[in-house]
Amino acid sequence: MDKFVIEGGYKLRGEVRVSGAKNAALPLFAASILIPEPVVFRNVPDVADVFTMAELLSDLGARVERVEKGTWRIDTSSISNTTAPYEVVKRMRASIYVLGPLLARFGRAEVSLPGGCAFGPRPVDFHIRGLKAMGADIRVEHGYIVARAERLGTASIAFDKKSVGATAHLMMAATISDGEVIIENAALEPEVVTLAEFLKLSGAEITGEGTDEVIVRGVDALRSPGEFEVIPDRIEAGTYAVASFMTGGEVTLKNVCVEHLRSVLEKLREAGASFEADSRNRELRMFPGGRIAPVDIFTAPFPGFPTDMQAQFMAMLTVADGTSVIREGIYPDRFKHAFELTRLGADIKVDDGFAVVKGVEKLTGAPVMASDLRASAALVLAGLIAEGTTVVDRIYHLDRGYEDFEKKLSSLGAHIRRIK
Numbered sequence: 381m382d383k384f385v386i387e388g389g390y391k392l393r394g395e396v397r398v399s400g401a402k403n404a405a406l407p408l409f410a411a412s413i414l415i416p417e418p419v420v421f422r423n424v425p426d427v428a429d430v431f432t433m434a435e436l437l438s439d440l441g442a443r444v445e446r447v448e449k450g451t452w453r454i455d456t457s458s459i460s461n462t463t464a465p466y467e468v469v470k471r472m473r474a475s476i477y478v479l480g481p482l483l484a485r486f487g488r489a490e491v492s493l494p495g496g497c498a499f500g501p502r503p504v505d506f507h508i509r510g511l512k513a514m515g516a517d518i519r520v521e522h523g524y525i526v527a528r529a530e531r532l533g534t535a536s537i538a539f540d541k542k543s544v545g546a547t548a549h550l551m552m553a554a555t556i557s558d559g560e561v562i563i564e565n566a567a568l569e570p571e572v573v574t575l576a577e578f579l580k581l582s583g584a585e586i587t588g589e590g591t592d593e594v595i596v597r598g599v600d601a602l603r604s605p606g607e608f609e610v611i612p613d614r615i616e617a618g619t620y621a622v623a624s625f626m627t628g629g630e631v632t633l634k635n636v637c638v639e640h641l642r643s644v645l646e647k648l649r650e651a652g653a654s655f656e657a658d659s660r661n662r663e664l665r666m667f668p669g670g671r672i673a674p675v676d677i678f679t680a681p682f683p684g685f686p687t688d689m690q691a692q693f694m695a696m697l698t699v700a701d702g703t704s705v706i707r708e709g710i711y712p713d714r715f716k717h718a719f720e721l722t723r724l725g726a727d728i729k730v731d732d733g734f735a736v737v738k739g740v741e742k743l744t745g746a747p748v749m750a751s752d753l754r755a756s757a758a759l760v761l762a763g764l765i766a767e768g769t770t771v772v773d774r775i776y777h778l779d780r781g782y783e784d785f786e787k788k789l790s791s792l793g794a795h796i797r798r799i800k
C-alpha cells in the first residue's frame with residue numbers, strides 16, 4: 381500500500397491547475413450508455429474512480445478509450461451485457477449510475493447493491509423507489525438489484541432529503557421513456573446541472589435543473605453531441621485553497637469555477653483568509669493570510685457548505701485561535717479523520733454528528749491512516765503544517781479522487797513524497 385511522507389513547515393507558493401471534477405465525470409460516463417454513438421469527454425481527471433467506471437463500461441461491452449491525458453472516447457453502441465458485478469460495485473458506489481441508463485435503453489439491468497463506506501451506511505433506496513415509480517419491476521436477489529422494464533414512464537418522485545446521486549441517476553433514466561418524470565426536492569449541485577446540460581445537448585428534454593424541481597419529458601432516443609467538457613473540481617479547488625491559507629502560502633488556482641465555491645470562500649473569509657476570486661479568468665488568487673480564526677460549520681446540500689470540504693476545514697481549524705463547532709448535516713459519522721488528527725496533537729471532541737475543535741499552538745508529525753477520500757486529504761493538509769514528519773498510510777483512498785496530488789503539492793513547495 382502506498383504512503384505519503386510529509387515534512388511539515390513549508391508555505392505553499394505558485395500556481396496549480398484544478399482538474400476536472402470526478403463527481404461530474406462519473407455520471408457523464410454512465411450517461412453515455414443512453415447514447416448508441418461515440419462521445420468524447422474532455423478535461424476528465426486521471427483518478428482511480430474514473431478508471432473503475434471505464435472498466436465497468438468495458439465489461440458491459442462498450443468501447444472505451446483514453447485517447448490522451450484528460451480525453452476519453454466512449455462508444456456504447458455495442459453494449460451486450462447488462463450486469464454490473466459486485467467486484468466492481470464494491471470498489472465504487474457510483475457504479476449504481478449504470479442501472480437506470482441500462483434499464484432505459486435495454487429494458488433490463490442487474491447491478492450489485494453497493495456496500496457502505498467509511499462514514500456510515502450509504503443507502504440507495506431513493507434510487508430504487510424512483511425507478512419503481514417510473515414503472516420498473518425491481519427485486520433484490522443474492523445481493524443484486526435485478527431490474528426489468530418494458531418502458532419507463534410517467535412518475536412524480538419526491539425525495540425525503542436531497543440526494544446528488546439519486547437526482548442524477550433518475551434524471552438520466554427518465555430521458556428515454558414514454559412519459560413525464562417530475563423530481564421534487566432535487567439536488568442543486570453543479571455536477572447535476574452539468575449532467576442535465578450534457579443530456580439536453582444529446583436531445584433530452586429537461587427543465588428545472590439547478591432548482592428543487594426537475595422535469596424530464598421522455599424521448600425515444602438520444603444522439604451524441606460529439607464532445608463535452610467536464611467542469612472543474614470544486615472540492616479539489618477548495619482543498620488547495622485551504623492548503624494555501626493554512627500554510628500561510630500564496631497560491632493561484634487556475635481553471636476554477638468560482639461560482640461553485642461561494643459557501644467555501646465565504647467560510648474561508650470568515651476564518652481570516654484573503655483572496656481574489658476572478659470568475660472571468662476562472663482564477664482564485666490566495667494571498668498570505670494572518671492568523672486562522674475559529675469558525676462554525678454546518679454541512680448542507682448545495683449551495684450550502686459541502687460535506688466534502690468538512691475534513692479539510694477541520695484540519696485547518698485544529699490550529700485556529702479558538703474553538704470551532706462543526707456539524708455534519710449530511711453524514712453524521714463522517715469524523716474518522718478527527719481521531720487521526722488527534723494523533724498529530726489536535727484537540728477535538730466528537731459526538732453525535734458534531735465535532736468541537738479547540739485550536740492548539742501547533743501540530744506535531746506522526747504516522748496516521750486515511751479512511752476515506754476527503755479524510756485522506758485532511759491528513760495530508762495537517763502534515764503540511766505539523767512539525768516534523770507525518771506518514772499518511774492507505775492513500776489509495778486519495779488516489780480515487782485527487783489527480784497527481786503529491787506532484788501538484790510538490791510543485792507548490794510542499795515536502796511530500798510517495799513511497800510504495
Ligand code: EPZ
Binds near residue numbers: 710
Ligand atoms: C455524492 O454522493 C458524492 N459522490 C459524495 O462525494 C458527496 O459526499 C455526496 O454526494 C453529498 O454531497 C459522488 O458524486 C460520486 P447523496 P451520493 O445521495 O450521491 C442519503 C466524495 O468525497 N441517501 O447526495 O452517494 C445519504 O445517506 C464523495 O467525492 C439516502 O438515504 O450522496 C446521505 O445521508 C463522498 N437514500 C444523503 O442522502 C438514497 O437512496 C445525501 O447522499 C440516497 C442517498
